[in-house]
Every structure is written in C-alpha cells, then in structure tokens.
Amino acid sequence: MESNGSPAPRVRDIDLPLGMNVNTRPKQAGSRRLPPASTVFSALIVVAMLGTATAIATRERPFRFPEPVVVSVPVDATIQAPPEPAGTPTAPSAAGPSIIRAETPNTPPPSVTIIRDPSQTVQDQRVAHLPDRSLIEESPDGPLPKRAENGRRPFDTYARPWSGARGAKIALVIGGLGVSQTGTQDAIAKLPPEVTLAFASGGNSLSRWMQAARQAGHELVLQVPLEPFDYPTVDPGRGTLTVDATASENIANLHSVLGRMTNYVGLVNYMGARFVADADALKPLMAELGTRGLMYLDDGTSARSETEAVSQAHGVPFAAADTQIDGTRERGEILKKLDELERTARAQGQAVGIGSAFDTTVDAVASWVAEAKKRGIEIVPISAVARDPERR
Structure with a gap:
C-alpha cells in the first residue's frame, strides 16, 4: 500500500506476467490516447475529395468549358486593315480550309471555332462595314472599287447572303439615302436588313452612313446621276454623265461618283432617261463597271433604255426594277x-421594286415586308436577282 505523497514503486519487467513488458501493459481507465493530428487531417481530406467527386458526377453539366460554336467565314472576308487584337481570324493557307480558334470575352479559351470556306467570297458580316483593301484603288477622287488580283469583285464580296431557295422572291431598293440626315437614320433603323439601300452620290457623310447601314445588315448600291431629256433645266447633280460629253469626261465624272463611299455592289441610275437610251454613251460606262466588278441596276422608268443589252455585252451583272412603288406618295397606293x-413574283419567280426614302414609303415597306414573309415571300438583296454573265 502506497503512502500519500510517496512515489509509486517502479514496476520491473520480471514482476509482470509472461509476454508483457512495461511498454505493453494495459493502460489505466480514462487514460486512452487520441490519434495523431496528422491522421485526422488526412481522413478529412479523403472525405472532402469523395464529396467533390460525387458532386461533379451528379451535375448535369460538370465544370467544363462551353461547347465550341462553329461559324462559317468566307476565305476573302479578311480585312487588310491595321493589326487586329489577338483571336481575330486570319487569312487561310492555300492548302484549303483552316480552323482558327478565337477567344471571346468572359469565356475560357478556346470557345469559338471559325472555319473558313475558300469556295465562298461573301464578306464576313461581322466586318461588313469595313472596306476590303484588296478591292480598293486609291485615287485623287477617293477609294475606287476594283477587282482583286484573283478576280474577286465588289459585287461578290459586298453582297448580302440569302437562302438561295426556290420560290417567290422580291428585291426592294430604297434610294435617296444620305440627302436627309434624319431620313437616312430612320430608313436604316426601320427597314428590314433584307431591303437594299441606295445612296445618293451627292449626299453628306456617306462613309458614316455606309457603315451604319452595313452594320444593320443592308446591301448597298450607289446612285449615279445620268442626263435626263430636259437637262440642264432638270439637273441630277454634281458629276452628271451626259450624252454629249467625251468618254474620258464621263469616266472622270464617274470616278468622282465612285469615290464617294465604299462597300457597294454596284450602281443605279438617278434620272438619266436620255443617257440610258443612247447605247454609244452607255458603252464606256458599262465597260468601266465590268472592269471594276460592279453591277448595274436600271430603275425601270425609261421604256427606251439600252442598259440591259449594253451591260450584258460588257460582262456587267444586271437587274431592272419592275415597279416604282411610290410614284404616288400615299400609304394605300404604296401598299x-x-x-x-x-x-409578279409568284408568277415569274422574282420581282424588283424601287422607291425613295420618304417617311411614308419607309413605314409602308417595313410593315408590308413583315406580312409578306408570313405569306412565304422571301425578301432578297438586289444582287440575288441580278443576271450575272460570269455565273452562267
């Protein structure tokens, strides 16, 4: 028996049962040791890992990058402009289609796969407001349209894509843009993108309005002033091409018109009843358009027009309007x-209408187009209905 305050007697191995020693003897009740802290921490890590794996496995869409989006971009859509930010599509190699990965904001790269198709020539609509430098000839009159070295035309590149489907289709062209700033802004904002816009060569801020129109999805043509029968009493404006002028004088005036803006597929006459009836006067004009890869649209107001025959002889894509839709500027008559x-479109497969950017015309066209689409009519750009000698 131990006395109070005296140390416990030392236990010797010889005094313990056989097979026991001091280190293996039973521990007293209440003195059990806890497992080491490292063991507990390891167990917690295992539990956390199992929980995370279970959560990932049970999610409908685990932690993954978004699915890539495939966008078809034409081979010649690359704009030769100042260097673009990282991720901007670049020109493909001559070997064939190339896949370019482009990063988009707030998504882990790569999130977009862009495929270039060398068989296409239409400009990428994301940069449709920028001029293609390979289609521009710098001149004192401004940037003139021209064919690229590979023969690609502004008519090809600046055309608005359409379905290509069979069925009734209508091209609508609304002209006079650039004259009234408010009227131009309203026309661009209100008219459906399938409607082609014609800019007056004598208008103001044409480059700015061109960019706005192209960003809104419109195909563009440029109005060229041609001599009417009662010229100069009725004057189409600066740079008018006339029957009595020499070919070089008319080409000089034509260049002054062509340089006013860029990104258009061709020209449409502004007035010009006398000029379009004279084949000899038309030939230098059409030869220039054919060389530069532009189309010609006849507004259909002259029964004596020689534009179709002369344009086809010079390889110029051609279209003519069937109807002037706002000869009477009243909504009911326009409709x-x-x-x-x-x-006409249902009977012949296609039709072309032309008008001016009056408020009444713009509002009537916008509402009518919405209803026509429901009836199965496809509204197409003017390039879609042009007869193209190079695509026979």
Missing part, C-alpha cells in the same frame, strides 16, 4: 404597288 410586286 397596292407592293401587292402587285408580290403577284
């Missing part, structure tokens, strides 16, 4: 003309 266009 009647548009209905006539629909009947």
Whole structure:
C-alpha cells in the first residue's frame, strides 16, 4: 500500500506476467490516447475529395468549358486593315480550309471555332462595314472599287447572303439615302436588313452612313446621276454623265461618283432617261463597271433604255426594277404597288421594286415586308436577282 505523497514503486519487467513488458501493459481507465493530428487531417481530406467527386458526377453539366460554336467565314472576308487584337481570324493557307480558334470575352479559351470556306467570297458580316483593301484603288477622287488580283469583285464580296431557295422572291431598293440626315437614320433603323439601300452620290457623310447601314445588315448600291431629256433645266447633280460629253469626261465624272463611299455592289441610275437610251454613251460606262466588278441596276422608268443589252455585252451583272412603288406618295397606293410586286413574283419567280426614302414609303415597306414573309415571300438583296454573265 502506497503512502500519500510517496512515489509509486517502479514496476520491473520480471514482476509482470509472461509476454508483457512495461511498454505493453494495459493502460489505466480514462487514460486512452487520441490519434495523431496528422491522421485526422488526412481522413478529412479523403472525405472532402469523395464529396467533390460525387458532386461533379451528379451535375448535369460538370465544370467544363462551353461547347465550341462553329461559324462559317468566307476565305476573302479578311480585312487588310491595321493589326487586329489577338483571336481575330486570319487569312487561310492555300492548302484549303483552316480552323482558327478565337477567344471571346468572359469565356475560357478556346470557345469559338471559325472555319473558313475558300469556295465562298461573301464578306464576313461581322466586318461588313469595313472596306476590303484588296478591292480598293486609291485615287485623287477617293477609294475606287476594283477587282482583286484573283478576280474577286465588289459585287461578290459586298453582297448580302440569302437562302438561295426556290420560290417567290422580291428585291426592294430604297434610294435617296444620305440627302436627309434624319431620313437616312430612320430608313436604316426601320427597314428590314433584307431591303437594299441606295445612296445618293451627292449626299453628306456617306462613309458614316455606309457603315451604319452595313452594320444593320443592308446591301448597298450607289446612285449615279445620268442626263435626263430636259437637262440642264432638270439637273441630277454634281458629276452628271451626259450624252454629249467625251468618254474620258464621263469616266472622270464617274470616278468622282465612285469615290464617294465604299462597300457597294454596284450602281443605279438617278434620272438619266436620255443617257440610258443612247447605247454609244452607255458603252464606256458599262465597260468601266465590268472592269471594276460592279453591277448595274436600271430603275425601270425609261421604256427606251439600252442598259440591259449594253451591260450584258460588257460582262456587267444586271437587274431592272419592275415597279416604282411610290410614284404616288400615299400609304394605300404604296401598299397596292407592293401587292402587285408580290403577284409578279409568284408568277415569274422574282420581282424588283424601287422607291425613295420618304417617311411614308419607309413605314409602308417595313410593315408590308413583315406580312409578306408570313405569306412565304422571301425578301432578297438586289444582287440575288441580278443576271450575272460570269455565273452562267
């Protein structure tokens, strides 16, 4: 028996049962040791890892990057402009289609796969407001359209894509843009992108309005002033091409018109009843358009026009309007003309209507187009209905 305050007697191995020693003897009750802290921490890590794996396995879409988006971009859509930020599509190699990965904001790269198709020539609509430098000839009159070295035309590149489907289709061209700033802004904002816009060569801020129109999805043509029968009493404006001028004088005036803006597929006459009836006067004009790869649209107001025959002889894509939709500037009459266009399109497969950017015309066209689409009419750009000698 131990006395209070005296140390416990030392236990010797010889005094313990056989097979025991001091280190293996039973521990007293209440003195059990806890497992080491490192063991507990390891167990917690295992549990956390199992929990995370279970959560990932049970998610419908685990922690993954977004699915790549495939966008078809034409081979010649690359704009030769100042260097673009990282991720901007670059020109493909001559070996064939190339896949370019482009980063988009707030998503882990790569998130977009862009495929270039060398068989296409239409400009990428994301940069449709920028001029293609390979299609520009710098001149004292400004940037003139021209064919690229590989023969690609502005008519090809600046055309608005369409479905290519069979069925009734209508091209609508609304002109006079660039004259009234408010009217131009309203027309660009209100008219559906399938409607082609014609800019007056004598308008203001044409480059700015061109960019706005192209960003809104419109195909563009440029109005060229041609001599009417009562010229100069009725004057189409600066740079008018006339029957009595020499070929070089008319080409000089034509260049002053062509340099006013860029990104258009061709020209449409502004007035010009006398000029379009004279084949000899037309030939230098059409030869220049054919060389530069532009189309010609006849507004259909002259029964004596020689533009179709002369344009085809010079390899110029050609279209002619079937109806002037706003000869009477009243909503009901405009809608009647548009209905006539629909009947023509159903009977012949296609039709072309032309008008001016009056408020009444713009509002009537915008509402009529929405209804025509529901009836199965496809509204197409003017390039879609042009007869192209190079695509026979």
